[in-house]
Amino acid sequence: MRFRSSVAGAVAAVVAALSLAGCGGGDGDAHELRIGYLANITNAAALVGIDQGIFERDIPGMRVTPTKFTTGTEEVSALLSGSLDAGYLGMGPVITAASRAPGQITVIAGANEGGALLVARTGSGIRSVNDLAGHRVAFPGYGNTQDMSLQWELARAGLRGGRDAQVPTVRVRNADLRTAFERGALDAALCPEPWCSALVSKGLATVVMPADKVMGDGRYPSTVLVVRTEYARRHPDVVKQLIRANEQAVAASRDPAAVATAFNAAVKSSLPDSVLRTGIAANVPTTEVNAAGTQKLIDAARDAGYLPTPVRLRDVLPAPAR
Numbered sequence: 001m002r003f004r005s006s007v008a009g010a011v012a013a014v015v016a017a018l019s020l021a022g023c024g025g026g027d028g029d030a031h032e033l034r035i036g037y038l039a040n041i042t043n044a045a046a047l048v049g050i051d052q053g054i055f056e057r058d059i060p061g062m063r064v065t066p067t068k069f070t071t072g073t074e075e076v077s078a079l080l081s082g083s084l085d086a087g088y089l090g091m092g093p094v095i096t097a098a099s100r101a102p103g104q105i106t107v108i109a110g111a112n113e114g115g116a117l118l119v120a121r122t123g124s125g126i127r128s129v130n131d132l133a134g135h136r137v138a139f140p141g142y143g144n145t146q147d148m149s150l151q152w153e154l155a156r157a158g159l160r161g162g163r164d165a166q167v168p169t170v171r172v173r174n175a176d177l178r179t180a181f182e183r184g185a186l187d188a189a190l191c192p193e194p195w196c197s198a199l200v201s202k203g204l205a206t207v208v209m210p211a212d213k214v215m216g217d218g219r220y221p222s223t224v225l226v227v228r229t230e231y232a233r234r235h236p237d238v239v240k241q242l243i244r245a246n247e248q249a250v251a252a253s254r255d256p257a258a259v260a261t262a263f264n265a266a267v268k269s270s271l272p273d274s275v276l277r278t279g280i281a282a283n284v285p286t287t288e289v290n291a292a293g294t295q296k297l298i299d300a301a302r303d304a305g306y307l308p309t310p311v312r313l314r315d316v317l318p319a320p321a322r
Contacts, residue, residue, distance in 0.1 A: 036066070071144050108242070220290060
């Protein structure tokens with residue numbers, strides 16, 4: 001599935017973010033694990049793991065310092081600069097990093113599949129991906145998993161996405177979606193939960209593509225756990241403990257009540273419980289990294305022009321899955 005790239009500006013944004021890899025950070029304290037995460041339900045394992053103290057409990061003697069990020073691209077920059085040791089983020093930025101900074105980030109486990117959906121502004125007349133031509137469509141960050149998912153879906157419909165393409169696409173932070181929809185500045189968005197369900201609950205949007213249909217079947221890694229490769233080399237025992245802690249965190253994230261509590265604690269959310277539960281149900285917590293879904297993301301990133309050098313599936317799968 002190929003399409004002509006019309007996202008030169010988006011590529012430039014990705015390059016700019018990754019260029020921060022040379023700035024600051026260092027190796028940090030040997031007794032501190034600096035771990036990044038995103039305030040989305042797709043990151044439920046991280047949210048619950050932090051809220052319930054799973055990481056500090058299962059990695060004894062290590063002070064765990066969590067840092068919240070807005071997008072996975074920003075989190076990758078922190079990892080590459082040495083400001084983070086590990087992180088939960090989508091596979092999209094990991095793939096881009098594997099092309100632009102090969103071998104510097106290692107995926108050690110999965111955490112979640114799916115959890116994002118395509119919604120359209122109420123009254124926009126958009127009922128399918130084919131209807132997106134000529135309409136402004138948002139995603140959270142250049143080169144992130146939702147960006148690549150959107151590009152994949154557009155290509156499947158024979159459309160091109162980009163700033164000046166058939167489907168004008170634009171980066172909008174998840175927290176700003178409601179304002180953009182209220183003002184009519186956007187016609188649709190492919191975003192992670194619970195942000196899309198929040199739009200639907202307010203009558204601002206309708207669901208065009210549910211989470212289990214995005215990228216064909218919803219089976220793609222929306223959240224993986226990564227470490228800096230150099231950190232893993234220096235601290236292999238800590239990484240092993242982190243993998244075990246992730247298993248416990250993923251198991252705990254299968255409890256909707258635990259996820260809702262952790263999400264509210266992380267973002268000081270005032271979303272109704274019904275919205276959170278709808279958003280939580282769209283996610284599939286798993287420690288596995290779906291290879292077929294990962295390959296789709298690689299293909300989308302390649303065709304969007306995000307990969308200056310090729311990325312192979314084995315470059316971004318955890319070692320046990322190879």
